[in-house]
Each structure stands twice: as structure tokens, then as C-alpha cells.
Amino acid sequence: MNISRFFIDRPIFAGVLSALILLAGLLSLPALPISEYPEVAPPIVTVRALYPGANPKVIIESVATPLEEQINGVENMLYMNSQATTDGVLTLNVTFRLGTNPDLAQQMVQNRVSQAESRLPAVTRQLGITTVKSSPNITLVVHLLSPNDRYDTTYLRNFGVLNVKDRLARIRGVGQVQIWGAGDYAMRVWLDPQKVAELGLSPGDITREIQAQNVEAAAGTVGGAPNSADVTLQMPLNAQGRLKDEQEFGDIVIKTGQNGEITRLRDVARIELGASEYALRSQIDNKSAVGIGIFQAPGANALAIADEVHSVMKQIKQNMPEGVDYRIAYDPTRFI
Numbered sequence: 161m162n163i164s165r166f167f168i169d170r171p172i173f174a175g176v177l178s179a180l181i182l183l184a185g186l187l188s189l190p191a192l193p194i195s196e197y198p199e200v201a202p203p204i205v206t207v208r209a210l211y212p213g214a215n216p217k218v219i220i221e222s223v224a225t226p227l228e229e230q231i232n233g234v235e236n237m238l239y240m241n242s243q244a245t246t247d248g249v250l251t252l253n254v255t256f257r258l259g260t261n262p263d264l265a266q267q268m269v270q271n272r273v274s275q276a277e278s279r280l281p282a283v284t285r286q287l288g289i290t291t292v293k294s295s296p297n298i299t300l301v302v303h304l305l306s307p308n309d310r311y312d313t314t315y316l317r318n319f320g321v322l323n324v325k326d327r328l329a330r331i332r333g334v335g336q337v338q339i340w341g342a343g344d345y346a347m348r349v350w351l352d353p354q355k356v357a358e359l360g361l362s363p364g365d366i367t368r369e370i371q372a373q374n375v376e377a378a379a380g381t382v383g384g385a386p387n388s389a390d391v392t393l394q395m396p397l398n399a400q401g402r403l404k405d406e407q408e409f410g411d412i413v414i415k416t417g418q419n420g421e422i423t424r425l426r427d428v429a430r431i432e433l434g435a436s437e438y439a440l441r442s443q444i445d446n447k448s449a450v451g452i453g454i455f456q457a458p459g460a461n462a463l464a465i466a467d468e469v470h471s472v473m474k475q476i477k478q479n480m481p482e483g484v485d486y487r488i489a490y491d492p493t494r495f496i
Contacts, residue, residue, distance in 0.1 A: 202238060203262040203458040205269045206294050206336065207231070207252040209280070210287045212437065219244035222281055227252055230276035234268050236260045247439035253296050262293040262458045294335025294455040299462050300469050302328070303442070303487045305449040310483035313342035313442070314435045316450040319484060324452060324476055331468045333460030341442025341450040343435030347409055355428040359415055366425070369414045376401045406431045444489050451489075 167174040207227060211219050224242045231240060231254060242252040256265045270291045277285055304316045304324070311319075320339050329337045349370070351363060379397035403409050410426030417423075425431065442451040454469060456462055473486055480486070 201295070201458070202258045203256045203260050203265055203293060204296055205254045205256070205262075205266050205291060206296065206455075207250075207254070207269065207273060207289065207291050209250045209252075209284050209289045210248055211250065211281060211284050212248045212287075214248050216244035216246060219248065219250050223250050223284055224252065226276045226279040227273060231269060231272045234272055236265065245440075247437050266291060266293045292336045294457055297456070298453045299334075299456040300454040300466055301489055302452040302454070302469065302473060303444045303449040303489050304452065305444060305447055305485055305487065306483050307447070307485055308483055309447075313448050313450055314345060316484065317342040317435075318345055319481075320450055320452055323479070324473075327472055327476065328452065328454055328469060331465060331472065333457050333465045333468075334454055335457030335460070336455040338453045338455070339450060340440055340453065341448075343437040346434060346436035347403075347406070348432050348434045349409070349425065350430040350432075352428050352430075359423060359428065361415065361428075366414050366428070370409075370412055370425070373412050374403045374409075406433060444487060449487075 209223050209227070211223050214222070220242070224244060227250075228240065228242060231237075231252070234254070236257045238255045238257055240252060240254040242250060244250050254265075254269055273289055273291055277289070280289075302324070304320050306312075306316060317339055321344070325337050325339060328334060349366075351366065356363070356366070377399050379399040381394055381396045383391045383394040403412075409431050410424060412425040413422055414425055414428065415423040442449050454465070456465060470488065473488065477486065
């Protein structure tokens with residue numbers, strides 16, 4: 161059978177079939193995986209760890225070295241570099257060969273990080289180690305500020321964590337969102353060295369007492385199974401959970417004497433609600449601010465991310481309390 165003769169003898173059928181093929185192509189065009197530019201940047205996986213109170217030298221020796229030794233040699237890796245800062249943060253970037261699947265690269269690095277966790281300091285393991293795929297270059301920076309100085313940077317950071325960070329992280333193409341310029345709310349205990357020494361205690365002893373008495377405890381129930389047959393009422397018990405203010409922390413018992421003497425935390429320390437760290441500060445126009453850095457995920461479109469960030473921040477602005485404002489101080493996409 162001659163296929164070409166079949167359609168030549170039936171021009172109407174051939175025309176209708178061509179129209180259907182054209183229509184099917186137009187309908188499927190939006191779903192085609194079209195890329196405007198080829199991939200030119202290799203995928204990068206970023207590992208971030210915390211060691212509060214440590215200087216960069218200690219962080220490199222106790223955190224960076226075990227991680228680098230374990231991650232080194234992971235499949236398709238080109239090179240890696242790490243940076244430790246005075247605020248106790250380690251950032252380790254692992255660069256892979258062009259064409260490597262970013263999701264697979266992240267999984268391989270995460271497996272290596274898990275193998276190195278046993279060699280890391282306990283506080284680092286407790287705070288957690290994050291492994292994400294992102295670009296090491298900042299795509300956008302949003303600053304939160306209080307123009308009339310009504311709120312301090314600790315409040316602004318807390319507002320950013322609760323109301324801004326997660327919404328920006330959900331934007332398509334965003335690999336990572338970090339907040340700089342202030343610490344989270346924390347209860348700070350300033351010990352009096354002389355009083356602590358007179359009691360024969362050390363900062364470690366006091367730390368253990370604070371951790372032991374500031375816990376969430378399961379109190380159980382009254383009348384729970386197995387019980388006697390005449391008990392018909394079951395009542396759950398509620399106990400005080402974690403301590404909330406300076407007064408409750410001050411009541412912590414750190415030592416008892418042989419004759420019943422009680423020494424509380426307020427007797428040897430000054431307690432106040434402040435920030436978890438004060439190492440870094442962020443300013444804009446000579447005013448204290450909190451910076452929110454937005455990092456691009458591999459293969460994402462920076463222009464699309466910037467447009468979405470501007471849109472999301474306008475929506476957040478409508479629900480900001482009076483005295484809080486934002487400014488996008490760094491947006492290189494606006495110069496493209």
C-alpha cells in the first residue's frame with residue numbers, strides 16, 4: 161500500500177489529520193521541558209553546623225575536619241571549601257561535576273555527614289546539622305528594620321523566623337534562607353565566679369542542674385490501666401513544663417547542704433532574657449536591622465525568584481506590626 165498516494169487521493173482527510181496534529185502539539189507545548197540556557201554552573205551542596213561559643217580555630221579542628229575527612233571522595237565531587245565564623249557557624253560547600261543530579265548529590269553528602277556525627281561535639285549534634293542544595297552566592301537580601309527604633313534586633317529576628325523565613329523558603333527555586341544580625345531569644349545566665357567557687361561548683365555543674373530541672377516531663381494519669389475494678393474515672397495529670405521567665409529560672413536549686421540549706425541559681429548568677437549570641441550585627445542606613453539572605457537552588461531562575469520575593473514581601477507587609485518595615489537592600493537581578 162502506497163501511504164503517500166492514500167493521502168494524496170484524500171486531501172480533506174489529510175488536512176483534518178494535519179490540523180489535529182498541530183492542535184495536539186500546541187496543547188502539549190506548555191508541558192515540554194524547555195530550557196532557555198544550558199547548565200553552566202555545577203551543583204553545590206551546603207552543609208551548615210553550629211558550635212556556639214567556639215572560635216573559628218576550634219570550629220575548624222573539632223567540626224570542619226571530621227566532616228571534611230568523611231565527605232572527601234564522595235562520588236562526582238570536584239572540590240569543597242569551608243568557612244568558620246566568630247558566631248559559631250560552619251559553612252561547608254561541596255561542589256560536584258556539571259550534570260550531577262542535585263538531589264542525588266545532597267543525599268550522598270547527607271549520608272557522609274551522618275557517618276561523621278559521632279566525632280562531632282555533643283552540642284553540635286544536639287543543634288543539628290543541615291544539608292541543602294543551593295548556590296553559595298546570595299541571590300537576594302531582605303532587611304527587617306524598625307524605623308522609629310520601637311523594636312530591637314532580637315524582636316525583629318523573632319518576627320522574621322516566625323513570619324518571613326518559612327514563606328520565603330517555600331518559593332520555587334529557593335535553595336536556602338538564612339537570617340543574620342541578631343540571635344534568637346534565650347535566657348542568659350551570668351555567673352559570679354567568686355560565689356560559684358565558694359560553693360565548690362563549676363559552670364558544668366550548674367549547666368547540668370539547669371538542664372535537669374528545665375524539661376518537659378510526662379506526668380502520666382490517675383486511674384489508668386491496669387487498675388482495680390472499682391476505679392471508673394481516669395484523669396490525665398498536667399505538670400509544669402519548661403521554665404518561662406527569669407523568676408522561674410532563678411528558683412532552680414543548684415546545691416543543697418547537709419543541714420537543709422538550699423542554694424538557688426539567683427544566689428550565684430544574674431539572669432536575664434536576651435539574645436542567644438551577639439557576635440554579628442547588621443545595619444542599613446546606620447540603623448540596626450536583621451538581614452535575610454536568600455540563596456538560589458541549582459537550575460533555578462534568579463529573575464523569577466526575585467519577582468516572587470518582591471511579591472511575597474508586599475503581602476507580608478500588610479500584616480507587619482506598626483514599627484516594623486522591610487527593605488530589599490541587595491537585588492542584583494534588577495541590574496540585569
